[in-house]
Amino acid sequence: xxxxxxxxxxxxLHTVGILPSGQTxxxxxxxxxxxxxxxxxxxxxxxxxxxxxxxxxxxxTVDHIVPTENQSxxxxxxxxxxxxxxxxxxxxxxxxxxxxxxSGSQGIVHVIAxxxxxxxxxxxxxxxxxxxxxxxxxxxxAFGIGTSQVRDVLAxxxxxxxxxxxxxxxxxxxxxxxxxxxxxxLHIIRTLGVKGGVGYAYEFAGTTFExxxxxxxxxxxxxxxxxxxxxxxxxxxxxxxxYLKGRDFAPKDAEWDKAVSWWNSLRSxxxxxxxxxxxxxxxxxxxxxxxxxxxxQGIAVNEVVPVADTLPESEKAIAQExxxxxxxxPGTPIQGTKVNxxxxxxxxxxxxxxxxxxxxxxxxxxxAQGVKxxxxxxxERVKKEAEAEGLDKIFLEAGFEWREPGCSMCxxxxxxxxxxxxxxxxxxxxxxxxxxxxxxxxxxxxSPAMVVAAAxxxxxxxxxxxxxxxxxx
Amino acid sequence: xxxxxxxIEGRGIPLVGNDIDTDRIIxxxxxxxxxxxxxxxxxxxxxxxxxxxxxxxxxxxxQGANILVVNGNFGCGSSREHAPQAxxxxxxxxxxxxxxxxxxxxxxxxxxxxxxxxxxxxxxxLQTILQENPQASITVDLDAMQVHCGDFQASVSMGEGSRQMxxxxxxxTCVQLLAQIDPIRATVAKLPYVDWDSRVVATSL
Ligand code: SF4
Numbered sequence: 001x002x003x004x005x006x007x008x009x010x011x012x013l014h015t016v017g018i019l020p021s022g023q024t025x026x027x028x029x030x031x032x033x034x035x036x037x038x039x040x041x042x043x044x045x046x047x048x049x050x051x052x053x054x055x056x057x058x059x060x061t062v063d064h065i066v067p068t069e070n071q072s073x074x075x076x077x078x079x080x081x082x083x084x085x086x087x088x089x090x091x092x093x094x095x096x097x098x099x100x101x102x103s104g105s106q107g108i109v110h111v112i113a114x115x116x117x118x119x120x121x122x123x124x125x126x127x128x129x130x131x132x133x134x135x136x137x138x139x140x141x142a143f144g145i146g147t148s149q150v151r152d153v154l155a156x157x158x159x160x161x162x163x164x165x166x167x168x169x170x171x172x173x174x175x176x177x178x179x180x181x182x183x184x185x186l187h188i189i190r191t192l193g194v195k196g197g198v199g200y201a202y203e204f205a206g207t208t209f210e211x212x213x214x215x216x217x218x219x220x221x222x223x224x225x226x227x228x229x230x231x232x233x234x235x236x237x238x239x240x241x242x243y244l245k246g247r248d249f250a251p252k253d254a255e256w257d258k259a260v261s262w263w264n265s266l267r268s269x270x271x272x273x274x275x276x277x278x279x280x281x282x283x284x285x286x287x288x289x290x291x292x293x294x295x296x297q298g299i300a301v302n303e304v305v306p307v308a309d310t311l312p313e314s315e316k317a318i319a320q321e322x323x324x325x326x327x328x329x330p331g332t333p334i335q336g337t338k339v340n341x342x343x344x345x346x347x348x349x350x351x352x353x354x355x356x357x358x359x360x361x362x363x364x365x366x367x368a369q370g371v372k373x374x375x376x377x378x379x380e381r382v383k384k385e386a387e388a389e390g391l392d393k394i395f396l397e398a399g400f401e402w403r404e405p406g407c408s409m410c411x412x413x414x415x416x417x418x419x420x421x422x423x424x425x426x427x428x429x430x431x432x433x434x435x436x437x438x439x440x441x442x443x444x445x446x447s448p449a450m451v452v453a454a455a456x457x458x459x460x461x462x463x464x465x466x467x468x469x470x471x472x473x
Numbered sequence: 474x475x476x477x478x479x480x481i482e483g484r485g486i487p488l489v490g491n492d493i494d495t496d497r498i499i500x501x502x503x504x505x506x507x508x509x510x511x512x513x514x515x516x517x518x519x520x521x522x523x524x525x526x527x528x529x530x531x532x533x534x535x536q537g538a539n540i541l542v543v544n545g546n547f548g549c550g551s552s553r554e555h556a557p558q559a560x561x562x563x564x565x566x567x568x569x570x571x572x573x574x575x576x577x578x579x580x581x582x583x584x585x586x587x588x589x590x591x592x593x594x595x596x597x598x599l600q601t602i603l604q605e606n607p608q609a610s611i612t613v614d615l616d617a618m619q620v621h622c623g624d625f626q627a628s629v630s631m632g633e634g635s636r637q638m639x640x641x642x643x644x645x646t647c648v649q650l651l652a653q654i655d656p657i658r659a660t661v662a663k664l665p666y667v668d669w670d671s672r673v674v675a676t677s678l
Contacts, residue, residue: 016653016660021643022634025650027660029667037553039507048647053657065505079505086507120666130552130576144552146580148646156650158657162634194492195546198575228549230575251669262665294492294549314545318491411501432496432550439500439519 003269006235007166007201010141010266014124016158023160029123029140031058031153032109033096035065036413037128039086041150042094050155055095057157059118062087062100063108064413068376068403071101080414094154107379107405110134110347114218115381117247121236121263126153131347131429133224136233137217138240139266141201143231164230165199165275170206173282178464180357181216182349182427182447184208185223186288190298192278197229200275203268204234208282214243215353222348223429226295235267287463290431290445291334292322297431299334301450301462307331325433326442327421335460337444340422342373342455343436344400344448346410349427350378352385354448358427359391361452361466367399368458373451374401374416376408400455412437425454475645478585478615481567485611485622486529486538487600493543494550495577499559512555513562530563534607542599543570548577557581567613569620569629571596582635585644587615589629598625615640 004012016025033041038060045052052058065080075081091098099105105112110131113119121139125132130144149159169188189196202224209217217234224232234240241260244250251259286300297319299306307330308319323330328337344350344358355377367373375395377383383405386392392402409416410428417437418424424436424443431443444460453461503515521528529535541560547570548556557580560568568581568588581588591599602609602622609623615636620629638644661667 013664014660016656019634019646019649020641021638023638025653025656027657027664029664036504040509040554043508044647050647050651054661077505083505083507123666128552128554130550132552144576146552146554146557146576146583148554148580148583152647152650155647156653156657157661158650158653160646160650162632194549195572195574198546198572228546228574251666255669258665259669294494314491321490411496413501413505430494430496430550432494434500434519435496437502439522 003271003273005166005203005268005272005274006139006233006266007141007164007203010122010124011163019160021160023162025158026124026161027158028126028153029057030113030118030125031157032113032125032127032132033058033060033150034109034129035062035083035087037147038090038150039083040147041154042090044148044151045154052094052096052154054157056097058096058154059113060087060091060096060098061106061109061112064407064411066101066404066406067414068406068408068416071404077415104380107382108347108350108407110222111351111378111382114138114214115247115379117244117250120244120250121240122266126159130225131222133229133231134218134222134347136221136224136231137214139233139236139263141231141233144225164201166203167197167200167276167278168203168205168274169278169280171204171208171280171282172206173208174211175208175282175285178287178449178467179285180447180449181212181219183285183288185220186290186295186298186445187285188280189223189227189296190288192227194226194294194296195228197224197227200229202227202229202232203274204232209234210237213353214239215351218351219348223295226429236263287447287450289334289450289460291326291328292319293325293431293433294318295429295431295445297322301335301460304333305330335462337460338423339371339425339454339459341418341424342367342371342451343409343424343426343428344451345376345378345408346428347378348429349448350376350382352382354427355382355386355391356389358448358452359394361449361463362398362400363394365398365456367455371455371458373399373455374403376403377405379405409436411435425451425460427451475585475642477642478587478639478644480612480614480616481540481587482610482612483539483566484537484608485540485542485599485603486535487542487603488529489544489600491545492549493547495548495553495556496550498548498556499553504553504555509555509558509562512559513564516559516563537564539564539566540611540613541565541568542596542603543568544596545571547573549574552576552580554580554584557584557586561586569596569599569613582638582644583646585639587613587631587639589613589620589631591620591627591629595620595627598627
């Protein structure tokens with residue numbers, strides 16, 4: 001057989017057949033559900049008198065709507081309470097495992113599945129949420145689906161899909177100090193554009209990704225969707241296995257060894273052929289901040305808001321719209337922009353390593369006056385681990401709020417929202433208009449370390465300067 | 474089986490701008506619901522407030538339109554089917570655009586709404602016609618893969634698989650997928666991880 005990518009191998013293995021439309025019927029190894037995109041799918045099942053074909057291959061949690069302050073039931077928000085009850089009832093009725101609040105394992109769906117060892121190399125994973133691409137960090141083919149597709153997976157454990165092309169994105173070298181996985185993916189999206197990945201799966205390869213921890217790889221794969229790619233993945237290696245070993249759902253004993261050799265066989269072949277290859281040099285990546293209303297409108301923190309004339313034709317109109325919406329003047333530095341709210345959390349950067357890194361910078365400092373800063377751990381496990389390490393104290397002493405796990409102000413479906421035209425420095429993944437709960441609210445995406453830097457100075461700041469001060473003092 | 478979607482005719486509504494994301498089509502706060510009913514009124518809610526009555530979805534001349542004409546990367550962002558559902562509940566039956574985000578496009582087809590792409594010049598032309606003459610009749614023909622608007626006509630594109638699903642009335646995939654129970658079981662049988670993790674799943678339930 002000719003050389004193949006991991007994508008090809010996993011796709012072929014899960015192919016049930018070819019449908020009359022020419023699409024592939026693909027088996028889904030792991031289906032994750034949450035309260036926002038599943039109730040209508042269950043309603044469709046009911047309407048058609050269908051059952052869930054493989055209930056043990058679907059796992060549920062609640063994340064988008066959960067309040068991060070007062071979690072007592074019923075929720076103050078009646079709509080949120082209604083969604084919560086719908087999920088509880090659906091899981092009960094159809095026999096779906098559900099990690100509810102207080103279970104010790106609840107959290108953002110893309111944080112808990114890896115944590116539990118549910119996410120494994122070689123699987124196909126689907127969830128009614130576009131950031132399902134996160135799970136590709138393990139060498140899985142993982143993508144977001146719509147509610148009708150959630151219905152299809154519940155009913156048949158399969159989906160009708162067209163095969164994607166594969167683009168290899170190679171980044172080589174060591175990241176400079178102050179530059180994180182978040183900066184890498186923001187840099188890639190800035191370069192390839194928000195529609196650059198349409199029709200593609202992204203394979204992240206090269207020494208930079210090889211050196212990354214699993215959590216860093218998840219940050220990168222998470223935002224594949226912001227680059228237009230439906231999924232992104234990293235070939236599994238020792239780092240992957242090290243992370244997985246011993247987790248709740250990871251194979252044990254003799255099966256572990258069998259699993260590892262199977263996983264190794266799935267890696268893209270050396271001479272695999274790609275539809276496209278793009279290469280980056282890690283040394284050229286700087287701490288990156290978005291200035292506009294799409295994740296592709298990013299610049300290095302020491303650059304100026306770009307002038308429309310210098311942009312490609314296709315970018316000009318959206319740049320004009322961004323100047324207006326963000327109230328930024330082209331040609332002015334982004335550094336020094338006053339911030340009102342600082343948010344650390346989300347499925348992009350709400351994991352333990354993110355909180356550790358953020359705490360490093362927050363330690364012994366204080367949030368600037370007038371700035372609201374808060375930390376929302378990605379899951380109950382992350383929260384517990386952080387508290388065991390005393391990170392909560394560091395944040396609290398520095399003037400950050402310490403919250404209960406959930407999606408929170410990543411999309412503001414719960415009470416955490418921007419007010420009016422407030423400007424937020426956020427470790428999340430989307431800076432769309434209105435994304436953080438105010439229809440005129442403004443979002444600047446950046447790494448958790450950069451969010452802390454912004455919180456302390458009260459304005460967009462270069463985390464490298466903070467590092468410099470540290471080493472001097 | 475679902476109904477055949479071949480020719481959609483009616484009136485058009487132009488919505489100018491690239492990268493119109495799903496958060497704009499239906500802001501997240503309206504996703505606090507357990508059915509899709511009622512989403513139509515919330516379509517573009519925030520954009521409409523800001524446009525103070527000047528948003529096409531509010532302008533009287535476009536009320537009752539059923540074919541939406543958009544620019545590039547329409548529907549980018551989240552996987553929420555609430556986005557096409559909101560458009561559908563408002564009355565949209567087809568979308569013509571320069572390009573669509575993938576998940577959004579798939580979600581449209583899954584509910585029987587064709588998203589056809591056209592050259593930027595074609596889209597521009599259609600938008601101009603609809604701005605100048607909101608009452609112009611417009612037709613999206615999935616058999617001929619053409620769009621007609623007033624005297625103007627141009628070719629449009631769509632992935633052949635999706636096109637066929639719509640024209641043959643097989644866009645509701647659930648039935649087709651469920652017809653393959655035996656091949657599904659055969660596929661499961663050759664997946665190594667099903668062995669080991671179903672055991673874990675079974676014991677920890
Ligand atoms: S954290 Fe944000 S992006 Fe991630 S699943 Fe929640 S809402 Fe979606």
